[in-house]
Amino acid sequence: MFKGHPKGLFVLAIANMGERFGYYTMLAIFVLFMQAKFGFTTETTSTIFGTFLALVYFLPLFGGIVADRVLGYGKTVILGVVIMFLGYFLLAIPTGTDMLAKVMMFGALALIAIGTGFFKGNLQALVGNLYDDPKYSNKRDLAFSIFYMCINIGAFYAPTAAEAVTNFFLGKHGLTYESKIPALVHQLQANTISESGLQELTSLANAQAPGAGANLAEFGNNYITHLSEAYNYGFGVACISLIASLLVFLLFRKTYKHADVTALQQAKTAAASGNKPVEELTPQQTKERMIALFMVFFVVIFFWMSFHQNGLTMTFFARDYTESSVTGIERFSFSIVALTFFIVAFYGLLNVFQSKKTSGKLIGAGVFIAGAAAAYAKYTQLNETEAITPQIFQQFNPFFIIILTPIFVAIFSSLNKKGKEPSAPRKIGFGMLIAAIGFVLLSIGSIGLPIPTGEVSNTLVSPNWLISTYFVLTIAELFLSPMGISFVSRVAPPKYKGIMQGGWLAATAVGNYLTAVIGYMWGGMPLWMLWGVLVVCCLLSALFIFSIMKRLERITNNA
Numbered sequence: 268m269f270k271g272h273p274k275g276l277f278v279l280a281i282a283n284m285g286e287r288f289g290y291y292t293m294l295a296i297f298v299l300f301m302q303a304k305f306g307f308t309t310e311t312t313s314t315i316f317g318t319f320l321a322l323v324y325f326l327p328l329f330g331g332i333v334a335d336r337v338l339g340y341g342k343t344v345i346l347g348v349v350i351m352f353l354g355y356f357l358l359a360i361p362t363g364t365d366m367l368a369k370v371m372m373f374g375a376l377a378l379i380a381i382g383t384g385f386f387k388g389n390l391q392a393l394v395g396n397l398y399d400d401p402k403y404s405n406k407r408d409l410a411f412s413i414f415y416m417c418i419n420i421g422a423f424y425a426p427t428a429a430e431a432v433t434n435f436f437l438g439k440h441g442l443t444y445e446s447k448i449p450a451l452v453h454q455l456q457a458n459t460i461s462e463s464g465l466q467e468l469t470s471l472a473n474a475q476a477p478g479a480g481a482n483l484a485e486f487g488n489n490y491i492t493h494l495s496e497a498y499n500y501g502f503g504v505a506c507i508s509l510i511a512s513l514l515v516f517l518l519f520r521k522t523y524k525h526a527d528v529t530a531l532q533q534a535k536t537a538a539a540s541g542n543k544p545v546e547e548l549t550p551q552q553t554k555e556r557m558i559a560l561f562m563v564f565f566v567v568i569f570f571w572m573s574f575h576q577n578g579l580t581m582t583f584f585a586r587d588y589t590e591s592s593v594t595g596i597e598r599f600s601f602s603i604v605a606l607t608f609f610i611v612a613f614y615g616l617l618n619v620f621q622s623k624k625t626s627g628k629l630i631g632a633g634v635f636i637a638g639a640a641a642a643y644a645k646y647t648q649l650n651e652t653e654a655i656t657p658q659i660f661q662q663f664n665p666f667f668i669i670i671l672t673p674i675f676v677a678i679f680s681s682l683n684k685k686g687k688e689p690s691a692p693r694k695i696g697f698g699m700l701i702a703a704i705g706f707v708l709l710s711i712g713s714i715g716l717p718i719p720t721g722e723v724s725n726t727l728v729s730p731n732w733l734i735s736t737y738f739v740l741t742i743a744e745l746f747l748s749p750m751g752i753s754f755v756s757r758v759a760p761p762k763y764k765g766i767m768q769g770g771w772l773a774a775t776a777v778g779n780y781l782t783a784v785i786g787y788m789w790g791g792m793p794l795w796m797l798w799g800v801l802v803v804c805c806l807l808s809a810l811f812i813f814s815i816m817k818r819l820e821r822i823t824n825n826a
Contacts, residue, residue, distance in 0.1 A: 275523030280417035285512030288421030289505030306453035313786025320779030326384025331769030347385030354378030359503035395756030396526035419665035452487035564774035571778025612638030698747030699809035705739035713794035
């Protein structure tokens with residue numbers, strides 16, 4: 268899986284992993300932060316969340332133009348890291364709840380989005396350029412699967428980092444996280460709290476500190492202030508990870524330097540040296556490829572609208588409808604240490620089957636045994652009941668990516684050798700069908716639950732409903748996202764590589780913005796029906812892409 272690739276792939280993947288670790292640390296707690304600190308409604312939170320995600324993924328379109336026409340890929344990436352750092356730093360500063368605090372938050376979000384616009388698409392373009400070399404061209408899809416897996420290694424540890432930081436700083440003030448408190452406190456402050464809500468808040472306050480229920484106003488202000496500050500420090504993790512990412516990108520530049528060249532730069536170099544100009548596509552070929560790309564972009568809008576509910580309505584579901592503690596074997600799934608050892612054991616076992624040398628198989632067996640033993644030992648040390656927070660559910664998607672990527676690579680490689688591997692567009696279509704199945708699962712798990720009211724429900728379901736949904740959505744993502752990036756890299760006209768990688772992300776941006784539409788429906792219909800809307804969207808998108816499949820496959824084969 269990892270053999271036969273240029274070294275630059277791993278440098279760029281690790282640089283991206285660091286940036287994504289910071290981003291997903293921030294994203295894991297962002298919705299919770301807004302509602303806890305400012306008391307924003309679901310509608311307001313959904314609008315801010317959707318708009319931010321849209322900008323994060325839309326601005327790479329402009330970042331691609333800057334790289335293709337002005338700065339080049341490497342310099343644009345560096346500029347992006349610097350701007351992102353300023354945004355995360357601003358977001359990490361504890362503030363009050365006045366207008367200045369909101370201006371600072373929105374300013375920070377703008378800087379993060381602009382910086383990501385310069386960074387994300389152009390890093391992907393650099394990876395694609397590495398595989399323009401005929402020596403590596405047949406490994407392009409595999410390369411983007413590895414690249415994508417590294418993104419998710421960063422994302423896997425992000426929710427735990429966010430949880431650890433926020434719990435640590437809350438603990439310094441003698442407090443623990445309780446999902447019900449922020450909403451009840453804001454109701455108290457707005458004088459809209461019910462008698463039962465008042466009794467519940469009093470009970471929760473006394474559980475945090477004996478006697479705190481005697482002065483709920485003081486307790487509420489104190490709790491919201493310290494919880495908000497804890498989230499601020501969680502955002503600061505992104506600043507540290509960005510520094511690490513930039514160091515990797517700069518120190519190992521020689522591994523990808525030869526790929527850091529745009530079509531415009533190639534043409535200028537050829538003209539200056541008197542060599543034959545770089546061969547370009549005809550206007551008709553360019554038009555045909557662009558149309559194919561825009562068709563795929565249209566389809567993936569609906570996947571990302573559905574998938575990125577993980578940071579919005581699925582986080583609401585985790586907070587308001589899912590049990591806040593686990594017992595028995597379920598505890599294993601929520602221990603980041605146990606899961607890490609599980610990953611080590613899994614890759615050891617993988618090496619046993621993939622290694623061609625006896626020594627390699629023996630090393631793999633040793634790693635498997637050590638990892639499995641360590642995972643079991645950690646499991647035996649867990650408390651009989653483990654408390655869980657809403658953001659921790661976001662670790663499951665990247666965990667499944669890390670585990671499933673080598674399995675899918677092996678399957679696709681085997682099919683490729685037999686000449687039966689599905690094309691990238693066909694994989695995208697399958698991904699949409701599988702995504703629909705994921706939300707069918709969540710619909711079933713939501714049957715009988717009350718319509719959302721903005722408060723934690725008295726009827727809670729097993730965490731396994733969300734975990735199962737994340738598992739199926741991860742399979743869908745592996746069919747769609749790395750294959751989509753690879754498709755863009757292969758089909759994009761040479762002089763528009765950066766722009767088209769930005770176009771892929773811009774389509775993601777539209778989908779991300781539409782996440783807010785589903786957020787607006789939260790509270791307006793039964794939950795099973797809400798997830799059903801996403802099922803229909805995924806099925807219609809799959810129907811569209813299969814209807815144009817022949818055209819897409821013809822263009823892909825000619826690229």
